Structures are given as structure tokens and as C-alpha cells.
Amino acid sequence: MDKTAQNSSLLPAQRPRAIFFDAYGTLFDVYSVGLLAEQFFPGQGQAFSQIWRDKQIEYSRLVTTSNHGQHYQPFWDLTLAGLRYAGLRLKLDLTAEREQQLMNQYRHLSAFPENREVLQALKDRGVVTGILSNGDPSMLDVAVKSAGLGDLLDHVISVDSIRKYKTHPDAYALAEQATGLKASQIGFVSCNSWDALAATWYGYQTFWVNRYQLPFETLGTEPCHTGSNLKDVLSLLAD
């Protein structure tokens, strides 16, 4: 637990009544595909998985902004598009078989080990739990089941129903709508700094889990709380 998190225990009245988690990068390790990529493309697995991830996120923004969502594609399709771009960018021999294996790996990303413990502790304290994710429903369904988290999540929300990705405010609004709570009563946890930033702008009680010791975005807004591990989120609720 880092210093920021230690200092962030909240008075009971201020504690969030629901806590939503981002999925990709937060509950599920998007870089766990790097090992398979390294097998296929020795020496380039890390660069490949970084470009893949960056393009997937970039595409989610381009389709959301451009022509008011007319060019929306489900997250699975954007993930595949990002994969293909990474192969072209690095001039790799991305055969149809390798492409399929990498996408299959993405469908079954490793879950971070502390997920269950943290979600269980939240449930024990009577906090409503959920996922609010860019992933489409079938991706989330497989990921949640693979990680055995289904019984610990009250809500699994995909932005797919509104065809706009985070960081669009309509996407963040989905957790308010699902719970009937105001944003200020909801905690939002993300390891992605852009997600923690925009959720802070939206009005959530944000918790940025900085797994990789990265700087936060430098736009003049800080997340409400910061930690290095999902367990740090529990400090918000400590007596």
C-alpha cells in the first residue's frame, strides 16, 4: 500500500456505496498476450503487444468521435484491427493461424491474482460491485467466467449498448443508470490513467491503480486516490 492510499481512508458517510472496475488492464492483464507474441516473434513480443494495445485504445476513440459513432465497431473487432496493425507496423509474419491464436489468448487473458479477494471484501462490507468496460458483452462474459468472478459482481456493464467507448461521458453514465446512484456515490477503479482521468472529470470517486509506476496524465487533474494494487482500494473503506 503506498502513502497516498494509506492516507485515503474515508469517513463512513463519504464511502462509495458501489465500486466499479475497469476490466482490461485493471482486472485482466492485457499484456499477458506478450508471452505468446514473443514465441511467435522472438525479441518483438513486448513491442508487438504494446502497439496492439495502443491501437486498440486509439481505435476506440476514433470510432467514438468520428461522425457521432457512425463508424462504431465492437471491441472485439477493434482488438483484431489493432492486432493486424501491429503485425503490419512491425512487418511480422502474422499468419491467419497466429492471428487466431493471439485473439484466442486475448479472449482468455490472465486475471490479476488479487481480484477475488478484493471483490469478496467489498461484498462483505455491503458495497455494490461491478465492471464498466469497453469490452463487448461476449468478451466480458468469457473473461468473467474464466476468472471465476461471476458470483462477486452485481453488474457487468459493457458500453456496447450505447456504441460509444470510454472516455465518452455517456459511457461513464452507465454505472449511474445501473445503480440509481449519483457519480459522487460511486467509486471507479482503473489501472489506465486516461480512464481514471476521465472518470474523475465525470465525477466518480476515482482510484488509479498504478501497477507499472507510470506518471499520471499531466492535464492538471489528479485521481481522487492512488494505489499500486487492487487491494489498496480497500483502504477507502478501512475503519
Added chain:
Amino acid sequence: MDKTAQNSSLLPAQRPRAIFFDAYGTLFDVYSVGLLAEQFFPGQGQAFSQIWRDKQIEYSRLVTTSNHGQHYQPFWDLTLAGLRYAGLRLKLDLTAEREQQLMNQYRHLSAFPENREVLQALKDRGVVTGILSNGDPSMLDVAVKSAGLGDLLDHVISVDSIRKYKTHPDAYALAEQATGLKASQIGFVSCNSWDALAATWYGYQTFWVNRYQLPFETLGTEPCHTGSNLKDVLSLLAD
């Protein structure tokens, strides 16, 4: 001139009546700051200027999407924020003096050598010329004057008036509004593949100048024309 460009000469009735250029990356070389960065941070100049550029673009998207532009900041401020992020990300000693020198360099980016020739050729053919840029007006003013392009540009349009960055459709609409022409009558030239993509979605006759032999975005839309140099744009108007 590459094969695609050679094949793209248009019938007179199809030729664009105006041609707008993206500024940063297209007329002005955003990576020309890399030399100064390399002097300050030996061995890391390229990585630094790449992160700087990527963050600048990412921030333009985040502020445009989030809360409907409530968090808009001028491009100069986003450029500074991107610079600071790059320094933190690479753990560099970015002193206030170095920061100022790098920003000053950004204000006076190198112009690509063929700019004047291409704009002059368009003017000679009676084509309306312009810039449609994310840069704020004072940045564009200095850049255009430094490059001596003022007399060759009928329009210098910044998105700053609408507080939304490309790739928002309202940003692309500005060239239609300035000229009174329809998008289909306007050529739009960019070296940035995301810009060429979104301008194609918007309906412009797009020309992607692929200076660095990169793949195009893999979202299923191709630019109308492709070349490797701004001069290739003239092939659209060749008899």
C-alpha cells in the same frame, strides 16, 4: 510518386476546387524537435519526441470527448502537457530552461521543403488553398510566417474557435463552412493516418501522404489517394 498516386489523376469535373492541408506532421515536421531533445537527453531524443507527439494527440482526443469539451485546452497547452509527460515517463531531467527551449523549437518547427512549390502549383491552377489544423491561431500564425507560406494560403483555420479537435466532425466541417463548398468538392491532405481516415469518413477527397512508409489504419476504410510526398498531390490535377 508511388503507383497509387500515378493512378489517381482525376477528370476535370471530379477535381477538388479547394485543397486543405493538415499542419503538424504534414506541412511542418513535428519530429524536427528530436535533434534538440537528443542534445539534452543523449540516446533518448527519438523516444522522447515520439512520446511527446503521441501524448499531444492523445490529449486532444481526451479533452474533446470528455464531458463534451468542458475540459478543452488550447493546443499549445496540450503540447506542453505532452512534453512534461514525456519527461516524467522517461525520468529525464527536464529543467524549466530545457522545457522552454523545446517549446520554442516546437513553435518554429521545420517546414517540409516542397511546401511552397506545391501550394504555388495549386494556386496557379486556380485551386483554393488552406490549412485545417488542431494548432491554435497563434501557433499557426508563427509557423506559417516562419515558413513563408502566408501569400499562398487562402484560409488558415484553427479548430480553437469550436474547442473540439480533429477527429471530431465539427472540426472537419470548418473547411466546408469557410469555403461554402461541399466536402466532396474539397481535397484534404494529411500525413497523419488517423486524420486521413477520419476525413475520409467525413466525406473529403482525402490524400494520405505516407512519408514514413507506415501501414494505414486497419479499420476497413482506405484514403481516396495515397502518395509519399506532398508533390504527389498535384497528380490529382494532372491533365
